[in-house]
Amino acid sequence: MKTRLSVNVNKVALVRNTRHLGIPSVTRAAELCLQAGAHGITVHPRPDERHIRAGDVHELAALMKRWPGREYNIEGNPTQNLMAFIREVLPIQATFVPDSEDQFTSDHGWRFPHDAERLRPLVAECRELGVRVSLFMDPEPEQMAAARAAGADRVELYTEPYAAAWGTPEGAAQLQRYADAARAAQAAGLGVNAGHDLNQGNLAPFLRAVPGVAEVSIGHALIADALELGYAATVRAYLRCIDDAFENS
Template sequence: MSTPGQAGTTAATSLSVNLNKVALVRNTRHLGIPSVVKAAQACLAVGAHGITVHPRPDARHIRAHDVSDLSALLAKDWPDVEFNIEGNPFQNLMDFVRTLKPHQATFVPDSETQSTSDHGWTFPDDAERLRPLIAEAKALGVRVSLFMDPIPEMMAAVKAVGADRVELYTEGYAASRGTPNEQAVLARYAESARAAIAAGLGVNAGHDLSRDNLTAFLRAVPGVQEVSIGHAFVADALELGYTAATRDYLRCIAEARQQQQQQQQQQ
């Protein structure tokens, strides 16, 4: 598992592989392939630091037995690997938190009809209803991360409600790549990360990160402890295989760290 980073450090960022889309392909038939467990094993065998799943109430991809199977696999063979379960705590997420006690629960404000997550929590609007569920998860020994838009002004409120980390919602960054707004958007994410760290929060990131944009993001945004990558990762794995895809994402992370170190030496 990753350790807390500070703004300006070059601590390694952990790669958590989201396996939702492996389950989505499997669910189109009744043959049990591709296997979510085998996918996890292949990624972890070559250095992935964690596994993420986002079980939705309609079980469109990851199903309850997948979550249990992965929890058992990690407990048996990779006890130090982080298991991150994402979801809406007002839907089905807390059932998994109470039963399996993963290392991390990422609270995401998605509705049951959304095709994918598309926004973060809002403060102070969501504070009071989140507070008791955050406290419950933490009492079970589960780290809590809140899915947040890159709004620096909200980070202190996230800490005040009891969360341990934020996961910066990065679709806005991905969409800005190659446009005149890219640097301004990246600056906003960097400012949000610094605000989170200043408030005493850890920083995660995810959504539409890929081999094409990951290094640039991590180079510019300080203190990112963990990235959760699913859609692009599984798309790459279809072409490259799990082993090569995992290694290439780890390469992207290593390159960002090296570039950060070089920048610091030049300052």
């Protein structure tokens, strides 16, 4: 199955929050991305509301109801404010990320067995609500079976190390790490997502090398490109990267 594209609209909210005019609109950005073919929308509502606010989560939930078959993915730390949003809006997917409240951006995955006890009941609650759970993980094959044992449906491989190494002599070794982690995840019965610093240059090579990636979540680079190209043209460009990966693999 071809990889699906989820657009993270956090950076649209970040720009909006610098003024009190309500522009640019987060929901309008999401709608334009969906119209252009994006398969889903991702938000990460942090406790300090530095970008996505509680109202955005609910407005986007209402928008996504008009787009059956498209995925609403809410990510964040389930020990902070994430679970309240999940209970209220029932997204298709919840991505658990081990961020501290004041963390600048996500920069590491969950660790097992250290995090197993606190994650297991929260994962179970999501699954009882009918919400798929993805755990944000470093590309370490030996951790994948433990993520599955905690109840996860998927893992999201944290791709910043790959992005940083892309185009350097370390790039091939990093790709092998992710390919090995993806195979280990699939062997454990997990679906595989990926995200962080993926862009038009490095996306297709990643998907060609890493088997079975179900979904990529892309925000910063995609919104940066959209400042120059517009939302629709940018989404279509990323979809072409995905097509290229599958046509030339």
